[in-house]
Amino acid sequence: MTVSKGLSGGFPGIVIGWFLLFVSGVNAAAPADDKAPSLLKTPSEACQSCHKLIHEQWQKSAHGQPSTASLLYRALLRPDAGCDKCHAPLAKDQEHFANDGAVPCVVCHTLETFRHEAKGVGVELYSVNERVVQGPNGAWFGAKGAVPPGSGDEELASNPFFHHANPELFRTPVACQGCHDPQKKGDPKAYSVACQNCHMPVAGGFADHGTPAGKSLRMVKRGPILSLQAGREGKDLNIQVKLTNLLPHPFPNGGPFVVGVMRLTLLDARGEVLWENIEKKNMDQDPKALFALTVADDLGHPAPPRAVTTQPPKESRLKPGETRTLGYRLQQPSAALVRAEVIVLPLAPWWLDKLPEGNRELPKGLLAARSEVKLAGQ
Ligand code: HEC
Ligand code: HEC
Ligand code: HEC
Ligand code: HEC
Ligand code: HEC
Numbered sequence: 001m002t003v004s005k006g007l008s009g010g011f012p013g014i015v016i017g018w019f020l021l022f023v024s025g026v027n028a029a030a031p032a033d034d035k036a037p038s039l040l041k042t043p044s045e046a047c048q049s050c051h052k053l054i055h056e057q058w059q060k061s062a063h064g065q066p067s068t069a070s071l072l073y074r075a076l077l078r079p080d081a082g083c084d085k086c087h088a089p090l091a092k093d094q095e096h097f098a099n100d101g102a103v104p105c106v107v108c109h110t111l112e113t114f115r116h117e118a119k120g121v122g123v124e125l126y127s128v129n130e131r132v133v134q135g136p137n138g139a140w141f142g143a144k145g146a147v148p149p150g151s152g153d154e155e156l157a158s159n160p161f162f163h164h165a166n167p168e169l170f171r172t173p174v175a176c177q178g179c180h181d182p183q184k185k186g187d188p189k190a191y192s193v194a195c196q197n198c199h200m201p202v203a204g205g206f207a208d209h210g211t212p213a214g215k216s217l218r219m220v221k222r223g224p225i226l227s228l229q230a231g232r233e234g235k236d237l238n239i240q241v242k243l244t245n246l247l248p249h250p251f252p253n254g255g256p257f258v259v260g261v262m263r264l265t266l267l268d269a270r271g272e273v274l275w276e277n278i279e280k281k282n283m284d285q286d287p288k289a290l291f292a293l294t295v296a297d298d299l300g301h302p303a304p305p306r307a308v309t310t311q312p313p314k315e316s317r318l319k320p321g322e323t324r325t326l327g328y329r330l331q332q333p334s335a336a337l338v339r340a341e342v343i344v345l346p347l348a349p350w351w352l353d354k355l356p357e358g359n360r361e362l363p364k365g366l367l368a369a370r371s372e373v374k375l376a377g378q
Contacts, residue, residue, distance in 0.1 A: 037160055040130045041096045044105045055105075057210040064101035066091075072257070072347070075354045085122030086179040103179075109133050112166065114174050114186030125178040125186065132162040136170035136207070171196065181249075191248035191320075198222075198247075214254045217366050220344050223251050224260075224318060226369035230338040232376070239264065239328040241340045245318035252344045252368075255293030255317060256302065259348040260368070262289040262326060262340060269336040277328070281349060288326055291317045292348060302350050335375055342369040
């Protein structure tokens with residue numbers, strides 16, 4: 001039996017108790033049956049014993065952190081708004097999931113089909129199989145009895161779970177849509193590429209569960225394609241900043257919390273700044289250089305996404321496949337260098353006053369792209 005490198009060598013002590021519980025009374029050769037432990041009562045620790053590296057990646061990802069660790073989430077949480085359907089589907093079961101992240105292993109790996117006719121959001125949009133682990137390939141159909149006890153592979157022989165191939169869901173964006181894009185209604189062809197190809201790339205031999213995205217500089221640098229043209233036309237400086245978004249979702253994603261800005265700077269021959277389109281984070285100064293989804297509540301205050309608001313959202317992010325050109329005509333005779341930068345801010349400044357006092361610091365922006373053009377002397 002070959003076992004992938006993603007599997008750990010042994011059981012960490014704390015988990016042993018778990019397995020003794022499962023293994024006792026389990027009939028080794030039986031098919032999935034009602035006596036099998038319900039996956040919806042199985043915390044991620046129970047998967048960790050065999051999938052150690054995946055568990056490590058997941059724990060550091062947004063899915064592996066409890067949503068309540070986010071101050072902003074706690075500030076915006078409304079008990080009747082259904083936030084937990086995506087942010088904490090199993091959190092009510094404190095007995096089993098007290099130490100788990102926002103999206104424990106079994107939240108995803110029990111999703112069986114998308115319920116196209118269902119109302120709701122997040123996990124409400126799926127039918128769930130709480131007896132059989134759902135996965136991408138059925139790389140291993142093993143479960144109880146697949147490896148006989150005494151075969152020398154006691155770890156696998158003790159596996160209390162059946163694993164089942166469900167590529168229609170796990171290899172397609174349908175696995176993500178219920179929470180990330182419920183409007184797409186479980187259409188596997190809604191995007192040109194599956195989310196997993198970029199956010200769960202194969203690394204070290206298996207699908208990366210760290211789901212790198214907007215907080216990873218390397219991922220952000222894979223965002224927009226920037227090109228800059230600048231030249232003099234008489235007294236005028238003519239500048240064209242061209243941005244193309246080849247991602248299958250808006251750039252930047254993660255709205256209404258994440259925003260993007262294009263910062264344009266003119267410098268003189270000594271490198272002194274002559275002019276900026278956005279000074280000192282005054283975001284209103286150049287509205288066309290701001291890429292944001294803004295959702296407001298009925299009083300006009302920023303509101304969480306998918307919340308109960310009657311205001312239509314405002315959208316200025318780059319659409320999938322869109323090329324947008326921002327043109328500037330300026331009079332700056334001593335300019336020697338034009339610089340364009342695209343910056344992703346993990347939190348738009350207008351959310352700050354929702355945070356408790358003493359915690360109102362903006363996280364640092366990430367530089368997604370930069371381009372410079374030297375101007376010919378006059
Ligand atoms: C349909 C699923 C869904 C629902 C319902 C939902 N969210 Fe989210 N939320 C997400 C996803 C997915 C993200 C990750 C970024 C993204 O794609 O927008 C997120 C991100 C966030 C963030 C930014 C990340 C963080 O934790 O700081 C906050 C805050 C947040 N949501 C608050 C809420 C609140 C409060 C509610 C209820 C009023 C809510 N959300 C309802 C899916 C949902
Ligand atoms: C006793 C060991 C063991 C435990 C416990 C275990 N698994 Fe597995 N699992 C395996 C083995 C072995 C494979 C096959 C790996 C391979 O071929 O690379 C596997 C494969 C998988 C796959 C991929 C299946 C596919 O379709 O390719 C998924 C998903 C998975 N496990 C999820 C889980 C989850 C979730 C849990 C916790 C509820 C869990 N496993 C608990 C041993 C285990
Ligand atoms: C049960 C709901 C749920 C499902 C299913 C789900 N997610 Fe998420 N995801 C969330 C929530 C909630 C967050 C925000 C957590 C936070 O930041 O507090 C999130 C955050 C993320 C992030 C943001 C990471 C960052 O840097 O902020 C990425 C990327 C992501 N998910 C990818 C995926 C992919 C890919 C899939 C499908 C394979 C998927 N998710 C399926 C609920 C879900
Ligand atoms: C946000 C949803 C989500 C969560 C949470 C999640 N997985 Fe997965 N997992 C997936 C998807 C989707 C795939 C298939 C990726 C692909 O092949 O495109 C996958 C694949 C796997 C595989 C097969 C990997 C391979 O490349 O052979 C294993 C094993 C696995 N998951 C175990 C786990 C374990 C253990 C946890 C918890 C620590 C976990 N997963 C949490 C969505 C999730
Ligand atoms: C072609 C690669 C690619 C595909 C496919 C893709 N993404 Fe992304 N995604 C990115 C890149 C690059 C970023 C970082 C730039 C940005 O924020 O837009 C990103 C950002 C994100 C973020 C931002 C998280 C945050 O809060 O900062 C989320 C959430 C996300 N993607 C979810 C998804 C989901 C869900 C799918 C499938 C429907 C998907 N992505 C498909 C490349 C991709």
